[in-house]
Amino acid sequence: MNSLIAVATVKEEVKMKGSDIQAKQKKYSLQSWSAQKNTAPIPVEKAEGMYFWDFEGNRYSDMSSQLVNLNIGFGNKAVNQAIKDQVDQYCFLSPAYAAESRANLAEKVISVMPDNISKVFFTNGGSDANENAVKIARMFSGKFKVFSRYRSYHGSSFGAGNLTGEPRRYALEPGAPGFIKFFDPYIYREAIEFTSEADATAYYLTKLKEQIIYEGANNVAAIVLETITGSNGVIIPPAGYLPGVRAICDEFGILMICDEVMTGWGRTGKIFGFENFDVKPDIITFAKGVTCGYVPIGGVAVSKEIADYFDDNYLSCGLTYSGHPLACAAGLATINFYQEAKILDNVNAVGKVLAETLEKLKEKHACVGDVRYIGLFSAIELVKSKESKEALVPYGKDPEGVMPKILGMLKAKKFMTYFHENMLIVAPPLIITAAQLTEEMEKMDEVLTQVDQTFL
Structure with missing residues (x-):
């Protein structure tokens, strides 16, 4: 065997703390689509299926399939x-x-x-x-x-x-x-x-x-x-x-x-x-x-x-x-x-549950102007008024940081997704069950109630 390939340095692994990982990443890595000063990436210790855990043991639900790409969830064997x-x-x-x-x-x-x-x-x-x-x-x-x-x-x-x-x-x-x-x-x-x-x-x-x-x-x-x-x-x-x-x-x-x-x-x-x-x-x-x-x-x-x-x-x-x-x-x-795994069958079955849930949220919440969905791909459009359809934040602007605050409300409930303009994206992994979806969308319902009370 080539000696250059065979050489290895053996040393005791020292497991980093979550806070150390976050600090090191902030110090040396530029974060996408962000002003760097206020970024605080969650250090992730483990992940499985549609969930991931931080170093304090908190479980988060991945309701955007990360960047609408992790369709099969974490850890597919x-x-x-x-x-x-x-x-x-x-x-x-x-x-x-x-x-x-x-x-x-x-x-x-x-x-x-x-x-x-x-x-x-x-x-x-x-x-x-x-x-x-x-x-x-x-x-x-x-x-x-x-x-x-x-x-x-x-x-x-x-x-x-x-x-x-x-x-x-x-x-x-x-x-x-x-x-x-x-x-x-x-x-x-x-x-x-x-x-x-x-x-x-x-x-x-x-x-x-x-x-x-x-x-x-x-x-x-x-x-x-x-x-x-x-x-x-x-x-x-x-x-x-x-x-x-x-x-x-x-x-x-x-x-x-x-x-x-x-x-x-x-x-x-x-x-x-x-x-x-x-x-x-x-x-x-x-x-x-x-x-x-x-x-x-x-x-x-x-x-x-x-x-x-x-x-x-x-x-x-x-x-x-x-x-x-x-x-x-x-x-x-x-x-x-x-x-x-017949994933398309699951998408169509659970997609019906998502569609019904979104329509109920639209009817219930003053801040929800429109919901759009197909399969497990959906958006909730937030408005100041259903009648005028005025967007909750102006196109290309959010001077008061309204949408990040709403995302923070979801994060507090361990419902992880992202927003764009005045839209909240809901696009969970394609392996999600109807029961899991229902559990998570109850959190969305609670946050939209907060939005009605706080921003309208």
Whole structure:
């Protein structure tokens, strides 16, 4: 054995206290999306299923699946074992070589995709999946403009950040040319009172088509959509909207890209969110739930037409960790677990309980303007007045820190989730039971009562 590999230093392990871990992380690590001074990350000692514990023994309920990615919860034994087995073979192999776990995951991913999808390019996560999707669309089409929506979030790297429509794009501006924004079908906040979903769909599709014509349809490579707008409010498209976008894309020779980073892998009660709307995208991006964060990975799945194009044309995409063997092993085990455990059945059954609970909260609480839900993916929109629909905090601002205070109320009850703008996200792990959900949503009910009394 190589002596450099064999050398090991043996020393007695000294277990750190939770407070020491927190202090060290604050001292040396920059925390995402935060002013650093007041951050106080909870030191986590152990985790199992949908729960995690701090070093004082307090149990917390993960009601956002961490970042809407930990679909299978903590400590899945099958996925853990798959990673261990891959470690014993090798941990890394360049994308230029053929790896068993990489080949098997690619085959598995394509097997659950629509029949027009034939190949996948693996990435490190969702941001670079969306960046590479845009690159592929531009290379394939020879066009450069890309449409995305104002309430979208597609990632924080430069390309994905330009694709993003909400305020997290501001730090990247002035941005790259060619990124065009259009409005979500956000019926709750629309100034027009629609008589039906069909009327709303017709309105939004007409405006989108008009904008494409104004931008020059011959310049537009792709329309990129979160199939269901995610952290910006779980905005579910009205009936006929996504098929209408598909038709517009077909009319003008534009690629339809569905960002399934958050809605993919069972979150909505289907394997992919677009399956709820009877459409087939040309390109599908995914990440999060494919490995549930056990090892990071993402991907760009492309149609046969696009895949065939790159048989003879150079694919100018590459990442050192594309198709990382450990991640691929985790991904294959995760998808197998979804299927063997019949996770979609659980999502649809418990999703009905979530829907009923949310509607009751909307009826009961003055602060709840709207609730939106599909499967185990939901948002509670908080308002100052149901009549005026005035948001509890202004868009892009929260000068009084109202939403962090509400999150603190939930945290005090060990209900852990996150907010965005005036929305509270409820997206628990897909393994949650109806009894567990009911127990946790009672805490939400209590906190919303506090909000009614404190902020209205």
